[in-house]
Amino acid sequence: MSQQTQTNPIDFQTEGLQPEFLISLYKNLLKPRMIEEKMLILLRQGKISKWFSGIGQEAIAVGVTMALQKEEYILPMHRNLGVFTSREIPLHRLFAQWQGKASGFTKGRDRSFHFGTQEFKIVGMISHLGPQLGVADGIALASKLKDKKHVTAVFTGEGGTSEGDFHEALNVASVWQLPVLFCVENNGYGLSTPTNEQYRCDHIADRGLGYGMESHIIDGNNILEVYNTISRIAESIRDNPHPVLVEFKTFRRRGHEEASGTKYVPEDLMKAWEQKDPVDNFERFLVEKAILNDEKISEIKAAITHEINENLATAFDENDIDSSETDQLNDVFKTFEYQEINSKEELREIRFIDAISESLKQSMERHEDLVLMGQDIAEYGGAFKITEQFVEWFGKDRVRNTPICESAIVEAGMGLSIAGIKSIIEMQFGDFVSSGFNPIVNYLAKSYYRWQQEADVVIRMPCGAGVGAGPFHSQTNEAWFTKTPGLKVVYPAFPYDAKGLLNTAINDPNPVLFFEHKALYRSIRQEVPQDYYTLPFGKASIISSGTDVSIITYGAGVHWALEVLDQHPEISADLIDLRTLQPLDKESIFNSVKKTSKAIILNEDSLFGSVSSDISAMIMEHCFEYLDAPVKRVGSLETPIPFAKALEDRYLAKNRFESALLEILNY
Structure with missing residues (x-):
C-alpha cells in the first residue's frame, strides 16, 4: 500500500x-x-x-x-x-x-x-x-x-x-x-x-x-x-x-x-x-x-x-457520405415484415374494451417476455379495468404498477427494447402523455434513424371526449405524434379492428401510439374472433361505397358519420375509416376522391394543425383536377375541451358534421 x-x-x-x-x-x-x-x-x-x-x-x-x-x-x-x-x-x-x-x-x-x-x-x-x-x-x-x-x-x-x-x-x-x-x-x-x-x-x-x-x-x-x-x-x-x-x-x-x-x-x-x-x-x-x-x-x-x-x-481518407432520399426514408422505421394471421375460431359479440383486453392477454401469451407498465394496472386492473386479473395470469414482474412518472416509464420502455424485450405502456389517460412527451418524440422516434436501434414500445392512449371529463381527461392528441417521423399512430373505431391492430402494433418493432377512444369502450359492440389474429397497418376500411362524396374520418368520427348517413339514406357516400394515421392509406383516399369528386374530412380534434389539415392538403395536391368542390374539413372548436355537457356538445365536431356534409353536397 x-x-x-x-x-x-x-x-x-x-x-x-x-x-x-x-x-x-x-x-x-x-x-x-x-x-x-x-x-x-x-x-x-x-x-x-x-x-x-x-x-x-x-x-x-x-x-x-x-x-x-x-x-x-x-x-x-x-x-x-x-x-x-x-x-x-x-x-x-x-x-x-x-x-x-x-x-x-x-x-x-x-x-x-x-x-x-x-x-x-x-x-x-x-x-x-x-x-x-x-x-x-x-x-x-x-x-x-x-x-x-x-x-x-x-x-x-x-x-x-x-x-x-x-x-x-x-x-x-x-x-x-x-x-x-x-x-x-x-x-x-x-x-x-x-x-x-x-x-x-x-x-x-x-x-x-x-x-x-x-x-x-x-x-x-x-x-x-x-x-x-x-x-x-x-x-x-x-x-x-x-x-x-x-x-x-x-x-x-x-x-x-x-x-x-x-x-x-x-x-x-x-x-x-x-x-x-x-x-x-x-x-x-x-x-x-x-x-x-x-x-x-x-x-x-x-x-x-x-x-x-x-x-x-x-477517417480523413474516407469519402464524404452520400445517401439517397430513399435510403433516408427507409431508415426512419425498422423494416417490419407483417405476418397476416387469420382467425380460426368462431365469432362472438364483445365490446371495444374487451377487444383491447383480449389482444393484450393473447399477446402476453404469445410473447413470453412482453412487459406491461402503467399506473394502477396490476391488482387494480387499470383505470378502465382492461388488465384485470392479468397479475394472476402473468405475475407482477410482467404486469408492473408504476409510480406517477410518465417520462421515466417511457424511457424504461426504450431501455427494455435495447435489451431485447417488448413493452406496452398504458397512459392512464392520453392527456397525461404530455408528461412523457420528450422521450417519445426525441428518443423513441429517432433512435432507429440515428443508430439503428429499434424502440419496440407500444403506448396505449385512452383518449377522447363525449364523457364529460373536462380539459385534462378528454383530449384526442394524435396530431402531436403524426407530425413526428419515426412514430406509428393507430386509431381504431371498432372492436374487430382494435384487437387485430393492437396485435400488429405489439408485433411491430417500431414505436406505436395506439389511441383508444374512451367513449367507445363500452358503447360499441361487434362480433370478433375469439382467437389471435392480425390486421395490417396503412390499410383503411371502406365501410360504405357511394358516388356523391368521400367521407374520411377515424375513431369516434366514424360513428358520428354513420349516424348522419343513417338519417340521410339518400346520400351515396364512400365512408373511409382510416384506422391508422401513420402509415396513412393515401391510395384509398385518392381513389375515392377521384371517383366522387367531393371530399369531407371529419376529426374530433380542433382543426388547426389537425390530421384533417394534412389530408386536405394532400387531396388538393394530388386530386385537384377531379374536385367539384373545395375540400371540407370539420373539427371541434379552437378551445380546450369543456366539462359541462352542454358546453362539450357545442365544442365537439359531431354536431357540425351534418350541416357541413349537406353544404358540400349542395355546392
Whole structure:
C-alpha cells in the first residue's frame, strides 16, 4: 500500500492491484487525453466542427468502465471519451463518427457521442440529457427479469440532476430495486452556472437518502479510488440488485464546448484543479513507485500517437457520405415484415374494451417476455379495468404498477427494447402523455434513424371526449405524434379492428401510439374472433361505397358519420375509416376522391394543425383536377375541451358534421 507523498496531491491506494494492471489503467487514462489534445488542434485548424472536452475528468469514465464487465451496458455523456476508448472501439470509427462519415455509427445523421452500439454495449446520450437515466432503468429491469446479474451504469452531470427525469429515474430504480449505477460527474458548473445556483443540498449524493438509495462520494480525479470503489459497488449490485448513486467530485478544465471558453471560472480555482490533474498525478505516482520510467512513458505515448494518426488518416481518407432520399426514408422505421394471421375460431359479440383486453392477454401469451407498465394496472386492473386479473395470469414482474412518472416509464420502455424485450405502456389517460412527451418524440422516434436501434414500445392512449371529463381527461392528441417521423399512430373505431391492430402494433418493432377512444369502450359492440389474429397497418376500411362524396374520418368520427348517413339514406357516400394515421392509406383516399369528386374530412380534434389539415392538403395536391368542390374539413372548436355537457356538445365536431356534409353536397 502506498503512502501519499508531498509531491502528489492525490492519495493513490494500490492494495491488491498488480503493476501490469496499473500500467493498463495508465494507458486507458492517457489515450482519451491524447485524443482530446489532437482534437483541439484539429478544431483550431477547422478540420472538425465542434468539441466537448472532458480534460480533467478522464479518471471517472476510465475507472467506471474498467470496473464493469464488457457485457454490461454503459450510458455515457459527451465528455466520457474514456468509456468509448476503454471499451476498445476502433478509433477510425470514432473519428469517422465525428466527421459524419459512413463508417461511423449514425450514417452521418448525428454527431460526436450521440450514438449507441450494441457491439460494445454503449448507449449514447441525446442532448436533452435526462432521458438516458430512465433508459438505464429499462436496461437494468431487463437484466433483473432475465436474472443476468448485470450492472447498468449511466452518467449525468450535476446540471442534469436538476431535470425531472433524474428524480423520476432514481425513484423508479429505488421502488423496483433495479441494478443501476447512477454516476454524477460534479464538475462545479452546468455550462457556466455554478453549483450554488443549481441546488441547495451540500452534496448531490445526499439525494440518495430521499430515495432510500445507497450513495457515495468519490474523488473523481483519483483513478484508483474510482476503480476500486466502483468495483466493490458493482459486485454488491450483481449479488443483490439495487440502485446506487455515486457523486464524483471533479472539474471540467475546458469550456462547456470550446467556443464557450472558461472566463467565468476564477483563476485560483482553475489552478487548484490543474494541480489535481488525474493523468499527470497518476503518471508521477507510477514513476515514484518505479512501475514506469521516462523511457516506458515515451514508448507508450509514441504508440498511442501512432494509433491516433493512423486512424485519423483512415477517417480523413474516407469519402464524404452520400445517401439517397430513399435510403433516408427507409431508415426512419425498422423494416417490419407483417405476418397476416387469420382467425380460426368462431365469432362472438364483445365490446371495444374487451377487444383491447383480449389482444393484450393473447399477446402476453404469445410473447413470453412482453412487459406491461402503467399506473394502477396490476391488482387494480387499470383505470378502465382492461388488465384485470392479468397479475394472476402473468405475475407482477410482467404486469408492473408504476409510480406517477410518465417520462421515466417511457424511457424504461426504450431501455427494455435495447435489451431485447417488448413493452406496452398504458397512459392512464392520453392527456397525461404530455408528461412523457420528450422521450417519445426525441428518443423513441429517432433512435432507429440515428443508430439503428429499434424502440419496440407500444403506448396505449385512452383518449377522447363525449364523457364529460373536462380539459385534462378528454383530449384526442394524435396530431402531436403524426407530425413526428419515426412514430406509428393507430386509431381504431371498432372492436374487430382494435384487437387485430393492437396485435400488429405489439408485433411491430417500431414505436406505436395506439389511441383508444374512451367513449367507445363500452358503447360499441361487434362480433370478433375469439382467437389471435392480425390486421395490417396503412390499410383503411371502406365501410360504405357511394358516388356523391368521400367521407374520411377515424375513431369516434366514424360513428358520428354513420349516424348522419343513417338519417340521410339518400346520400351515396364512400365512408373511409382510416384506422391508422401513420402509415396513412393515401391510395384509398385518392381513389375515392377521384371517383366522387367531393371530399369531407371529419376529426374530433380542433382543426388547426389537425390530421384533417394534412389530408386536405394532400387531396388538393394530388386530386385537384377531379374536385367539384373545395375540400371540407370539420373539427371541434379552437378551445380546450369543456366539462359541462352542454358546453362539450357545442365544442365537439359531431354536431357540425351534418350541416357541413349537406353544404358540400349542395355546392
